[in-house]
Amino acid sequence: MDTKTLLEWSAKYLTGNYGRAPICLVRGDGMRVWDSDGHEYLDFGAGLAVTALGHCHPQITGAIREAAATLLHVSNLYHTAPQVHLAKLLVEHSFADKVFFCNSGAEANEIAMKIARKHARERLSSDRYEFIATRNSFHGRTFATVTATGQEKYQHGFEPLLPGVKHVPYNDLRAMERAIDSRTAAVMVEPIQGEGGVNVPDEDYLPGLRKLCDATGALLIVDEIQTGVGRTGRLWAYEHAGIEPDIMTVAKALANGVPIGAMLCKADVAAVLTPGTHGTTFGGTPFVMSVALATLTTILGDKIADRAAARGRQLMDGLRALKTRVPQIKDVRGKGLLIGAELTRPVAPIVDGCREAGLLVLSAGEKVLRLAPPLIVEPADCERALEIIGAVMTRVGA
Numbered sequence: 001m002d003t004k005t006l007l008e009w010s011a012k013y014l015t016g017n018y019g020r021a022p023i024c025l026v027r028g029d030g031m032r033v034w035d036s037d038g039h040e041y042l043d044f045g046a047g048l049a050v051t052a053l054g055h056c057h058p059q060i061t062g063a064i065r066e067a068a069a070t071l072l073h074v075s076n077l078y079h080t081a082p083q084v085h086l087a088k089l090l091v092e093h094s095f096a097d098k099v100f101f102c103n104s105g106a107e108a109n110e111i112a113m114k115i116a117r118k119h120a121r122e123r124l125s126s127d128r129y130e131f132i133a134t135r136n137s138f139h140g141r142t143f144a145t146v147t148a149t150g151q152e153k154y155q156h157g158f159e160p161l162l163p164g165v166k167h168v169p170y171n172d173l174r175a176m177e178r179a180i181d182s183r184t185a186a187v188m189v190e191p192i193q194g195e196g197g198v199n200v201p202d203e204d205y206l207p208g209l210r211k212l213c214d215a216t217g218a219l220l221i222v223d224e225i226q227t228g229v230g231r232t233g234r235l236w237a238y239e240h241a242g243i244e245p246d247i248m249t250v251a252k253a254l255a256n257g258v259p260i261g262a263m264l265c266k267a268d269v270a271a272v273l274t275p276g277t278h279g280t281t282f283g284g285t286p287f288v289m290s291v292a293l294a295t296l297t298t299i300l301g302d303k304i305a306d307r308a309a310a311r312g313r314q315l316m317d318g319l320r321a322l323k324t325r326v327p328q329i330k331d332v333r334g335k336g337l338l339i340g341a342e343l344t345r346p347v348a349p350i351v352d353g354c355r356e357a358g359l360l361v362l363s364a365g366e367k368v369l370r371l372a373p374p375l376i377v378e379p380a381d382c383e384r385a386l387e388i389i390g391a392v393m394t395r396v397g398a
């Protein structure tokens, strides 16, 4: 079918909630994807920070083939080896004692909020149910997680939202100190705000939150859905801060593009999830678990987080050098391969211009260009991306 007809049918048959670029992607390999007209693109978005090992990585494709031919689905009424092995691997490589598997980031945050509330009510006091999240955060689109998301544009029209959620400015320990009290069940934060503009907090922020939570008995939920699985140059972004959360949520890169979510927590928190208290039909099926196991094993075995750190430095240095020539770049920030360039102008024409020049990039809010390439990106790919970004910004102008 020709591209024009596909785009017409897309508009006719799909809901209109996505602002899509006018191309149809048909194939991927490593760092590259191709559209239905045969154009090639360097992928610096990795979906939305998902395909950490790139497209059609041989280990992942192999795991998909093998799992599909072995056992696709059984319910959580039974044990399956891939689920147990993945949970063990995650526990051995994190602060956590226990893992719950689901299907998406929002769903992982949903159970994180549910478990935190149940924990507070049962272990601390019956009127302890509040959450404190941060402005500009992004935690998902379900009712609870869109309430926790500190951006009104995502909430508008869906009110009334979940009761008991407060927001304070990000990276502001004083504000958190004023907000947290004996009714706070949990504080929920991203170690770096992704969708909200690639906002990197000060070094003392997460340690400060840890102290405030310890002093009041509130749980610390770290949302690593975008930052986790090596993206920031460590396996988990909380490791940069030298603290441990009580609960962590993971999704996106964990199965390199096959839908997955996971909530990891300490044993005393997990203890409130007794049989029947929570569940999901598709979470933790042997197919998805096998793919995630192959993804995580490769990320650990190939030291992919170290590669992300090195390529991240290259890209940030390149963007900072570009900033001296291109006045529309106001700030360059990030960690590892989660990088934002804040512009003085709307970013949309830059994203479009890069795509037309063969580079897929993301935005984060109205004025931030976000780069989140696969973590396997090579130095030459970074050079090429910087060249395209520089040329497009110069052409589009301020």
Ligand SMILES: Cc1ncc(COP(=O)(O)O)c(C=O)c1O
Pocket (backbone or CB within 6 Å): 048, 104, 105, 106, 107, 109, 138, 139, 140, 141, 190, 194, 195, 223, 224, 225, 226, 227, 251, 252
């Ligand atoms: C930090 C963070 N939390 C939660 C989510 C929601 O994940 P999902 O879209 O898989 O529901 C996202 C998605 O972008 C995210 O970046």
